[in-house]
Amino acid sequence: MDMLINPTVVELSRAQFALTALYHFLFVPLTLGLSFILATMESVYVITGKPIYKEMTQFWGKLFGINFALGVATGLTMEFEFGTNWSMYSHFVGDIFGTPLAIEGLMAFFMESTFVGVMFFGWDRLSARAHLVVTYLVALGSNLSALWILIANGFMQDPRGGTFDPNTMRMQFSSFVDLIFNPDAQAKFVHTSIAGFVTGSMFVMAISAYYLLTNKRKDIALRSFRIATVFGAISTIGVITLGDALGYIDAHAQPTKLAAMEAIWTTDPHPVSAAWNLIAFPSRSEQKNYFEISIPYVLTPLLTHSEDTVIPGIIQLEQEAKPRIANGIKAMVALKAYNEDHGNTAALATFKKYENDMGYGFLAKEFAPDQDLAKVNASNLPSVLDKTAKATIPNVWVEFWSFRLMVAAGFFMLALFAFAAYYSLKNEIEKHPLLLKVALWSLPLPWVACEFGWITAENGRQPWTVYGWLPTFVSASSHSVGYMIFSLIGFTLLYSSFIAVELYLMFKYARLGPQEQHHHQPEPQTAGGGMAGQPAFAKPSLSPKH
C-alpha cells in the first residue's frame, strides 16, 4: 500500500527549502541587529535631546524598512513550507516543533509587526519617550522571534523534550523545560542574534564609510560610524565565543557533524597530539583527504576544551552506526506490525526494546529492497548496513568548507571592527581612507558568514531532519516532480525579481543619503501642513483626529 518515495522529489524539496531559507536569512540578521542600533541611536536622542540623533534614527530606519518588508514576505513562506513540503516531518514532530513556532507568533512576531507600523508612522503622534519604547519593542520582538525559531531548530539538532508514541506514530511533547533549555538552542540563539548585530553594525559602518569617503553629511556619518564600530567589535567577539560554545555542544550532540566539519576520517587515539586541519580537500569515495595542511596539538583542546577526549573519526562513526541500524530495522518492522494490529503486544514489546534506534531503521528504508524493511534478510543485510552507515555522514566537503568560510569572515570582521573602533574613538578615522574603503567593500561579509553558518548547521545535520530520529528522506511530502518544478521555478523567479528590486532601492537610498531629507523642506503648505522643518518621516500627510 505504501508508495515508493521518489528520491528526486526529496532532493527538489530540499533544494526549495534551502533556497527559501537561505533567502529569508538574507534579511533576518539585518533586522535583528539594525533594530537595536536604531534603538541605541534613538536612546541617545531621547537622553541628549540632540535632533541629529533623531535624524540618524529616521535615516537608518528607512533602510531598515526596505529590508524588513522582504524579511516578512519571505518569512511567510517559511511558516507554511513545513506543511506544504515536509508533511511527514510535520506530522512526526508537529506536536513539539510546532509549539515554539506558535509561541513565536504569539509572543514575538505580533509585537514586532504591530509596533513597526507605529515606529515608522507615529513620530509626530507620540512623545519622544513613548516612541523610544515602541522602537525597543520592535527590536525586542525581532530578537524574541529568533529565540523561538532557534528553540524549534534546536529540537531538530538535538531532540530534547519529546518522546515517540507508537499509538500516535509521532514524537510527543513531554518536557517544556527540556525543549527551551536545550543547550544547542540556547547557544545558537545567542550566536545567531549576535550575528545579526554584527550584520547591522557592518551595514551601518560600511555605508557611513561611503559617506565619509564622498564627503556626505559627515555629522551623521561620523556618529553612525562610531556607534557601529563599537557595537560591531563587541558583537563579533560574542559571535566567535558563542560559535566556539556551539562547536563544543555539537561535539557531544552531533559527532557526525563535528567529524565532517573538521574532515576527520580516522580516529586519532592520541588526543593530545591530534592534528587540526586548517585546509583539506576531502574525498568521500576514498574516505580520506587528498591534501591537507594540519597543525598538531590543536584539535582536541579546540573542540573539546580538554586534553584527553578522543574525537571519533568518520570511519569509526560509520562502524558504530551499524548495530544501531540493525536494531532500528527490527524496531520499524515491529512498529508496523503493531500499527496494523494494536492487539499485537509482542510486536510492541519488540519495538520498545529497540525504540531508541528506530530512526536508524527509518534511515535504512531508502536502501532496503523496494524501500520495504520487511524485505531485509540475512543475505542482503550487510549491504543495507553498509549503505545506510555511509549515509549517516553529511557531505564532508560542503561541511568543511562552509564552516571555514564562515569562520574566516568572522575573524576578518573582528580585525576590521577593532581597527575601525580604535581610530574612530581617537577621532582619526578620516585620516585613514584605506580603512574606510576596506570597511565599505567588506559590506557583503556578514551575509557570507550568515549564509555559510546556516549551511554548516543544516548540512551538518544531514541525513536527518530530527537528528537520530527522522531521516530527511522520509520527511518530505509525496508530491510529483511536476509540482516541485512548478513551485521551484515560481520561487526562483519571484525571489530573483525581489532581490533585484531590493538591491536597486537599497543602493538608491543609501547613495542618496540622509541629505535628501533637507531637499524636501520647501513644500510647507502640503496636506496636513504645519509640519515643515520636521523630517519627512514625520508624515505630514497624517493629521490627528480632533
Add this chain to the structure above:
Amino acid sequence: MDIYVALKVLWWLLLGVLLMGLAIMVGMDMGVGALLRFVGKTDGERREALNIVGPHWDGNQVWFILGGGAIFAAFPTLYATSFSVFYIVMILLLFSMIMRPVAFEYRSKVATERWRTSWDWVFLISGAVPMIIYGAAFGNILEGVGFHFGWDGQYYQTESFLSYLLNPFALLCGFLSLALALYQGAAMLMIRGTDPIYSRAKKIGSLSALVAMALFVLGGVLVSGMKGYVLTSGDPAMPANPVSGQVVSQVAGAWLHNYGAHPILWAVPLIALAAMLLGSLAMRAGKAILAWWLGAVAWIGTIATAGVSMFPFLMPSSDNPNQSITVWNGTGSEYNLIWMTIFALIFVPIIISYTTWCFHVMRGKVEPPAAQDDHAY
C-alpha cells in the same frame, strides 16, 4: 468530561477564533488592496487608500502567520496534510501573499507611473487571489478531500490540483470570501478615507455585502444537498492518530445533522445573514464604524457556520472516510495543548490590547500624501 477532550474542543474553538481573526484583519487589508484600482483613480488617491491600512497591515498579517503556527502545533496532522494536499493552490496563495509586503514597501519608492501602476496590479492580485483561495479551501473541505494515510502517517493524494482549483462549489465559497473582504476593506476606507475614496468605497462595499448574502444563501442550499460525513464510532478521547480508530460514513445532507440535533444552531447562519444585510444598510447610511463591526460579525457567522456544520470534522477524506481528520484524532497531545492554552491565555489579551492601542495612536482621517513624500506608502 475528560480534560483531553475538553482541550480538543477548546482548541477547535480557538482554531475558529484564529480563522475569524485572520479573515477580518487580513481580509480587510486584502480588500483594500483589491479595491485600490477602483476606489483610487489618481496616484494621490491610491496612496491615501494604502496609507489608511499602512500602519497596520504588517501587524494584521501576523494573524495569517500565527494561524500557520497554531495549526502546526495544535493540529499537527491537519497542518501536515491540508497544506500538502492543496499544494499547487497553497503555493499560488503564498506567491500572491509574499508579493504584498513588497508592494507596500516599494510602490512609493520610485515616482514613475509605470512603476506604480505595476504595483497597483500586484495589490489587486495579492488582495483578491488569497481571499478566493481562502474561501475555496473551505469549499473543498466541505466536499471532502481525496487523500489517505499510509501506516506510518505519510499522506497519499489521489485527486489532482485541478479538481480543487476549478471546483464550482469551492469557487462559490471563494467569491463569498472575496465579497466579505471587499466589504471589510471598503468599511475601513470609509472610516479613515476622504472623498472621493469615501463615496466610491461606500458604493462598492454596500453592494459587496448584498453579493455575499446571495452567495451565502446559494452555498447553504448546495451544502444541504451535499454528501456530508457522519462519525458513526470513535472515542473523543482517542489518541490523535488518523490512521485508525474511527468509523465514518458518507450521508447526503449530513452537514445539516448538527442543526437537526440542536435547532438553536440555526442562529449561527442567521446571524451571518443579518450582519451582511444590516452591514449593507449601515454602510449606505454612512455609519462606517458600525459597518466595519457588522462585517466582522458577518465573518464570524460565516466561519462559525462552516465549523458548526462539520463538527467534529476538520478535513474529511473522500478517499478513505475512516481516515478523515477530526477534532478527536487531529490535535496535538494533551501536554502540548495545555502549554499552548497557557500561552494563548497570556498573550492573546496582550496582543489585543496593544493592537487596539496602535489603532488608537494612528486614528483619524488620512489625506493623499504629498507627491514628493517618499516616506508614506
